[in-house]
Amino acid sequence: MTTHLGFLRAINLGATRVFPKDDIRRVTEAAGFGDVRTHINTGNIRFDTRMRSRAKIEQTLERAYAADRGFDVPAITFRADEFAALAADAVALDDDNPGLARHYIYLLKTELDADTVARVEARVSDAGRMVVRGRAAHALLQPGYQDGAVDPLDAAKLLGVATNRNLTVVRALAEKWC
Template sequence: MPTYVAFLRAINLGPTRKFPKAEIVAATEAAGGRDVLTHINTGNVRLTTGMRSRAKVEAALERAYLEQTGFEVPTIAYTPAELAAIAADARELSAARPDRQRHYVYLLKDEPDAEVVAEVEARSDDLNAVVVRGRAAHILMGPGYQAGNVDPFKTERSLGVATNRNFNVVVTLADKWCS
């Protein structure tokens, strides 16, 4: 059965969007997921399923999560190979920018078109960089990043449905779940 790593957007952000790990596991199993694992309480889920389409997996999880929580939970799924490639890109980009203070990876539901990629990457400056590779956008923030042209929230809005994780979470999950 295929394995997926799913990232849940906008959960546990306040009193009205609580979604504890035990409930995430139960809802994922209700959607047909097996061998369900979670990592920290920010919506990182590994599962196996008989579904072979990423879109079907995301839709099934989103339905189950809505039923469990009463609110929509956008879900972005990757195969282990896709997540491993994102982590490899993250490592490469971080090594090329040893001065970085923060590295966020925006995980995208859909790959943005070339025009959007060009627009967000053009925001890069001497302090910060935006690099889009497929369904992931890397935002590397350097010293004094607040003075730069890259606004992570504006960038995320430009890219469509997305959720972000920091460098450490992405590489940890790839090492843990994608080997």
Template sequence: MSTYLAFLRAINLGAKRVFPKDEIRRAVESVGFEDIATHINTGNVRFTTRMRARGRIEDALERAFFENRGFPVPTIVFRADQFADLAASAREVSATRPDAARHYVYLLKDELPDDVIAQVEATSGPAGEMIVRGRAVHALLAPGYQNGTVDPLQAAKLLGIATNRNLTVVNALADKWC
């Protein structure tokens, strides 16, 4: 059995998309996955399964989440070793920008084509930088970024199905689960 981490998108953002941790665990258990754990109530879940195909795992989870909640919950899955590599890369990227005020990591369902990578990275400017590394996009925002030219939401529109976590959460999950 392999260990996976799943990241749920757009839950617990308002009264209509509530998905408590206990319900997430029940939904994951309902598809036969085991060793389930959650981290804070923002849609971070670890589990083990004999399934190997990421697409099949994501489909099974998305169906279970819809059955449990009645609304779609896009889900991005990484094997634990892949997420550990992603977190190590995030730390390396962060170390090159010690002056960044914020570091958000967008987790992608699918890798971006080269032309979209160029568009995302072109949103960089003096107030921050967008860096694409595989299925992760790093938003490194400089102090005062709110008044600057980098707009992570503008770049996020190019990412397809994605969700973000700050670097602190990425590191905590890698330390705890990988």
């Protein structure tokens, strides 16, 4: 069995996309995954599986969630060791950029091609800048960026299927589950 972390996109946003963490756990277990745990109510899940293919894991989860909820729930997964490395890299990047107001990590379903990486990393302004590393795109936001802005660097549309978490959550999940 291998431990994986999953991140669900676009849930618990308004009245029509509700998916409480107890239901996420129930549906994930019913889909055949073991030792299922959740963290806060934003679609963070840990589970064990014998499946090796990330695509198959994500497809299995997405089908189970859609059948239970009646709407699509994109799932982005990482093996625990992959996520631990991603989190360590995020902490190092944060340490290399002191004084940030916020550091969001977009978790990507697929790696971006070189042209798209260049376009994402060209999103630089007084608000901050983007850095792409593997299946993570980091929004490094400076003091004074418009607090509360969903995508202050206007990069999300370039990332494909992705969901973001702040550095605090990424660090906590790595410490708790990896």
